[in-house]
Amino acid sequence: MNFEETVKKVLTNSLKMVKMYEWLLDLYVLDFFVDDHWSKLPKSWQKVFENMDASSLGAIISGKHTNHMLPLSFLALVRAIEAYSLSRKRLFDPESLGHLVRMLAYKHEFHAAGIECQTQLTEEARKLDLELEYTVKKHLNADSISKLHQPTHYNITLSSINQLDELSLPETMENFGLVGLHPCGDLGPLLLKYFVNSSKVKYICVVGCCYMKLSCGGGNTGYPMSSYLAALDNGLSFVSREIACHAIEVYCERLVKGDYQDLKVHAYRAALERILVDNDPKLKHAPVRSIKHTNSLTFHRYCALATERLNITLPKCERAWAQGEDDLQKWRRVVTVYTLRLALAPLVETVVLLDRVLFVLEHGLSCTIHPVFDPKISPRNHIIIARRK
Template sequence: MHSQEETIQKSLKMSFKVIRAYDWLLDLYVLDFFVDDHWEKLPLSWRNAFYNMDPQILGNILDGKIPETVLPLSFLALMKSVKCLTLTRQVLDKSGGEKSKGSPSDTCGGHPRLANLFLKHVKLKKRHEISLMAEVVHNTARQSDCNAVLDFGSGLGHLVRMLAYKYDLHAAGIESQTQLTEEARKLDLELEYTASKHISSESMDKLKRPTHFNLTLSSHKQLVEMALPDCMEEYGLVGLHPCGNLGPLLLKHFINFMKAKFICLVGCCFMKLTPDGYPMSQYVKGLDSDLSYFSREISCHAIEVYCDRLKKGDYEDLKIHAYRAALERILVEIDPKLKHAPVRSIKHSNNLTFERYCSLAFERLTLPLPKDPSVFARAHVDLRQWRRVVIVYTLRLALAPLVESVILLDRMLFVLEQGLSCEIRPVFDPKISPRNHIMIARRTI
């Protein structure tokens, strides 16, 4: 019987075989579709199969529903491999784990009139995330016999506020932007003012108030030097979508310092990882494990939302990908140095013409709009192939969960190699929060 560590190693080894075989597809950046003639890079059997396929059918394929249409065996084998090797993204436990017992009514977390107190000023996506994350963190803290947590990238403090006032944990938020920290303190006071109208003075006096720190982390050793309150001598680490290398940095701190009793981590922005953040495990470091920027970037896309739009036939606005690719050809021909020039997001609408799109793009790049009509004439020829752009992008996206799984399993293996327990659990609704896995690691008591 294989150990958890051996099972993950086997999965990673097979995953990299698949990735190495399809690096060419992962690296087909949508901007370069016309510049590099991406369609011709697909195997002939794929081109023949997908040439006239409605993107709606492709959406069903991406969702695991293989149509009656004859498809290339190589493509079917790829889809099966990805499905078998990818971490499940389906949330089975809607509560995010063991449900906490109700709090006494004379508390911030238990008074019926304060039920929505922690969701004020919070957007829908963040509401979903902090509610489930706080539940997971609270349960993990209880299992670890630890009543203090440090939240990294705490922003306006929505999560630490809930952990402190609702779940009665000593909570500190670590944020690099002073303005956000100051605003977080104001929101703490606003919450207390509202709570004081409904709960007793005695309960108000017992509140565990969150602490907010300004700190830009560049080394996990900085945490050792932080002047934490005495009540936080031992603590859990919390990271809700820490960007790039911050997630790996927190994992390294957890591994190296016994005072860190547990970690609850949700990854994000994998394209910003450097060699300090990936690979992490010794096993993966010994494999041919390179992941290009383009493959890490596609792994962060919202596959479920995109898939639903295709299945519903709601893909007209996906033409924006073709617009951007056609624009790229124009820019590169004007000046090769303009390759991948940063054009800020231009929203697509049914009445947005390509000429108007270009006008907005050139304006944002502070460049004069080309006056030669032949430039736009050829672009319109390109745009007739917009379905091909959508198809190639969708084929790339089919590999995205595999790349994300490799990054997450590498982190999990890094923890297991140290002899500590670790699990990865899908908790958030992926249609609301695409990076929906929480990594939970604990030191045994």
């Protein structure tokens, strides 16, 4: 089986698993009590996870051994996730990518150009270039300084591949490569489309980001990209793409260490959602303030702070507040369901990333994908590398 066929097989199996468990992936955590998410779990899962400490759940999701007797359906899911999702364990330690364009130009002597959509960031980049040159003048002779490669900076919002052709690049960059370090939403797919359509682009390196901002569906979209996936039932909800951007390693590490008290804020928000919806259905998913949880924060105080910008009157009925307090006692259930959803996230990311890899392969170009960053520092740690021969 060649690489393209392998990608298709893994992509198909990952998507099947996503579809099988989209009932879990598509849950909004703030609707936990309104829609009774706990009852949606299989009975055998409820029985096991009801009294399980969150640290044990974190260990299970992290692949560590525990003494808990787990349902076969859950064990099968864990093994399927391990088998079908891209490995997130980095293969090697990459050189620091901070100030990437600056490193490529000054250290590695590339003719480099950076593109930013925010004017302030472009101006700051130019300022940092000058500060670096000022500093090195104290350590290099005049000849070495004259050979420095100063990077070029462009301030532009990329929304079509034609814009890249319109850039007035220096003559030294007649043929070039593209590096997309965490391009947001459709920007990553745009760079890949430009690469496959432009013979002067010799290689591309892309690390994805913000999958929830992808445009999805038919036509010229960010997902799906490959013809193969476009022919399948490929829909991914906003919620599933959003959770695929979370930092699963950091989250599970906190669970294992028992550092999860502040995760009660999810239960606070879900309990508040029940109060708001019961009081007025039109307040469903109202834009409340984000409040950080502390052990000294009472539920009443949380609700007051979270809703102070909504100009609403919270109910005074004692029964409503008693219900809220009762919901808060079930905060471990909220953490459990959120953790189970997070365990599925690598499958969603695998579908998005392998769709991009396959898109390049379908155009007859070489393409690979590797986990290169520490996922605790850069949760989006896979880099797609493609090149022309």
